[in-house]
Amino acid sequence: MTEHLDKLPFEDYCKTIFNKDALFDKPESLNGYRVLSCTQYILGPCAAAYLGELGAEVIKIEVPRLGEPMRHCSPYNETWFYPVSRWNPGRGTSPAFQGANHNEYFITMDYRKPEAKEIFYNLVQKTDAMVWNYRPGTFDRWKIGYGACKEVNPRIVLAWCGGFGGFGPGRNWASYDILGQAKGGVFSFTGHRAGRASAGFPSKHTTWIMDYSIGMLVSTAMLAGLYWRDTVSGVGNYFECSQVQGSTRYTEYALPLWGRSGVVRMRWGNWDTEICVNGICACGLTSYPHSDHPAEQEEGYICVQAYTDEDFANLMNLIGRPDLGKKYATHDDRVEALAQEEIYPAIEDFLKDKTKEEANRIFSIAGIISQPLLTIMEAANCDHWLERGALGWYDDPYYGDVFTQKVMYKMSESPPRLKHVHRPVGCDNEEIYQRVIGLSADQIREMEAKEII
Amino acid sequence: MTEFKISLMYDCPKCKARNFLDPYSYWDYKGNFKCSGCDVLYYAEWENGQRVVDPEAPKGTDFILPGYAETEDLKPLSGPGKTSAPPFASATFLGKPKNCTVSVRGKLVACTQLTPEDLDGSAWKRITAQRTYGKSW
Numbered sequence: 001m002t003e004h005l006d007k008l009p010f011e012d013y014c015k016t017i018f019n020k021d022a023l024f025d026k027p028e029s030l031n032g033y034r035v036l037s038c039t040q041y042i043l044g045p046c047a048a049a050y051l052g053e054l055g056a057e058v059i060k061i062e063v064p065r066l067g068e069p070m071r072h073c074s075p076y077n078e079t080w081f082y083p084v085s086r087w088n089p090g091r092g093t094s095p096a097f098q099g100a101n102h103n104e105y106f107i108t109m110d111y112r113k114p115e116a117k118e119i120f121y122n123l124v125q126k127t128d129a130m131v132w133n134y135r136p137g138t139f140d141r142w143k144i145g146y147g148a149c150k151e152v153n154p155r156i157v158l159a160w161c162g163g164f165g166g167f168g169p170g171r172n173w174a175s176y177d178i179l180g181q182a183k184g185g186v187f188s189f190t191g192h193r194a195g196r197a198s199a200g201f202p203s204k205h206t207t208w209i210m211d212y213s214i215g216m217l218v219s220t221a222m223l224a225g226l227y228w229r230d231t232v233s234g235v236g237n238y239f240e241c242s243q244v245q246g247s248t249r250y251t252e253y254a255l256p257l258w259g260r261s262g263v264v265r266m267r268w269g270n271w272d273t274e275i276c277v278n279g280i281c282a283c284g285l286t287s288y289p290h291s292d293h294p295a296e297q298e299e300g301y302i303c304v305q306a307y308t309d310e311d312f313a314n315l316m317n318l319i320g321r322p323d324l325g326k327k328y329a330t331h332d333d334r335v336e337a338l339a340q341e342e343i344y345p346a347i348e349d350f351l352k353d354k355t356k357e358e359a360n361r362i363f364s365i366a367g368i369i370s371q372p373l374l375t376i377m378e379a380a381n382c383d384h385w386l387e388r389g390a391l392g393w394y395d396d397p398y399y400g401d402v403f404t405q406k407v408m409y410k411m412s413e414s415p416p417r418l419k420h421v422h423r424p425v426g427c428d429n430e431e432i433y434q435r436v437i438g439l440s441a442d443q444i445r446e447m448e449a450k451e452i453i
Numbered sequence: 454m455t456e457f458k459i460s461l462m463y464d465c466p467k468c469k470a471r472n473f474l475d476p477y478s479y480w481d482y483k484g485n486f487k488c489s490g491c492d493v494l495y496y497a498e499w500e501n502g503q504r505v506v507d508p509e510a511p512k513g514t515d516f517i518l519p520g521y522a523e524t525e526d527l528k529p530l531s532g533p534g535k536t537s538a539p540p541f542a543s544a545t546f547l548g549k550p551k552n553c554t555v556s557v558r559g560k561l562v563a564c565t566q567l568t569p570e571d572l573d574g575s576a577w578k579r580i581t582a583q584r585t586y587g588k589s590w
Contacts, residue, residue, distance in 0.1 A: 079553055082567045086575045089567035192501055201502040398576045401560035427575035
């Protein structure tokens with residue numbers, strides 16, 4: 001088999017070993033690990049869900065009946081996933097919930113009730129790892145903090161991803177994605193480029209990018225904790241991952257730049273301070289002239305990159321401005337702010353009577369690297385994503401036809417996979433409480449009635 | 454030290470009302486705006502979100518309204534004639550909610566408000582029934 005694979009061209013080789021239709025025929029990397037997710041919103045949930053995609057049995061604990069707040073967040077319209085729970089079928093779960101809760105089991109528990117504590121400790125005893133993202137000290141106040149968990153299970157790997165961390169002057173502040181971007185310094189260079197007399201205007205990344213990316217750091221830390229426990233020490237670990245601290249990791253060279261020279265990195269909008277040409281240019285025509293949707297009526301945009309001397313000269317000849325090609329023949333010349341203020345408008349002038357698709361075709365033929373900015377509808381129908389299985393339709397047992405992100409990376413032997421986006425609140429109470437801690441069906445019903453679970 | 458100027462906010466010197474000039478309308482705007490507190494018109498200019506001409510005597514009679522305003526003692530000044538409607542306040546964005554019953558490619562979804570009778574356990578009866586009988590959809 002291996003011999004046969006080695007003779008394949010690389011594309012066919014990748015297609016074969018990463019076959020998206022054979023994911024469920026292969027074993028899972030984290031099969032046998034159990035993770036408790038005591039989380040809400042995005043940061044904590046996605047950290048656990050990343051492990052769930054790799055095969056860990058992730059059990060998410062939510063507030064009885066209504067579930068965690070993210071189920072009831074934006075977007076506010078009738079696109080919700082009904083029902084939110086069997087107690088409340090008239091409400092739905094927001095689509096914003098699904099990206100951070102793949103492959104999990106959903107149970108309910110009111111940690112604050114004395115009767116719930118024993119059940120919680122029972123679960124902790126049979127768990128390998130746990131994630132929290134409540135405010136600092138909340139679980140200790142409820143007597144279910146790391147100290148208590150460690151006592152019942154010294155092998156527990158516990159990750160707490162709080163906003164500002166457990167110590168430091170800001171420890172009591174809550175955090176959320178945009179605050180993480182602000183506190184980490186990311187806004188100092190995202191946004192509109194500076195004018196001659198101003199410092200520009202900041203712009204947030206609209207999606208919860210800090211939550212999703214720092215959740216990945218948390219799941220990496222948990223894997224490290226599990227590795228250390230299982231191969232080195234035999235004991236658990238307690239992690240603290242502060243969201244705002246994580247966001248400083250995404251400021252790349254701005255910090256060493258300041259430390260070395262005192263230069264404070266500034267905003268430069270859709271252009272680039274390091275290389276030119278490398279930016280987003282506006283095309284003059286919309287790709288959907290007959291659409292009545294505002295997102296489609298707007299003119300298209302395209303990324304263009306031509307920073308080597310040869311590519312730049314080629315681009316300037318293409319747009320009919322060889323004079324600029326000669327004027328800014330070296331990269332040092334054209335990366336200057338004043339040069340960029342001349343070069344990008346010249347490119348946009350060339351694009352003013354073109355759609356982004358036409359522009360892309362022209363650039364491709366000329367050998368210039370370019371990529372039109374896709375709307376989410378275009379990304380959803382992009383054959384590259386669909387063929388690779390990155391995005392796609394799947395038939396959800398609870399919610400019907402769902403289009404969603406699947407898995408973002410491939411593994412040949414034990415690949416990650418999407419089993420389900422999420423489920424209603426408490427819909428796995430029977431299975432988990434019976435299978436994991438041995439409660440009877442009557443006990444479960446009684447505790448549900450008392451809203452302990 | 455660079456002077457820090459708040460470009461998209463204006464405290465009316467006459468009535469002390471604080472006018473919030475929303476970026477959607479004022480980002481690149483040249484013209485009059487009306488103070489929500491005393492209805493006085495001012496002329497100003499913005500470029501790329503920065504105010505390049507400070508409020509001065511109006512030019513002409515056309516104007517636009519602030520996005521939001523409040524009095525000196527922080528009471529909101531809102532409503533027709535005082536502040537502008539939200540930028541996306543059109544039927545497209547704020548129309549009557551429409552329950553989805555099928556996905557964008559026309560297949561069935563559990564995406565409409567349900568009653569306890571609609572459920573089979575936690576899942577929608579209609580979907581579980583279809584699964585039981587093996588319908589392909």
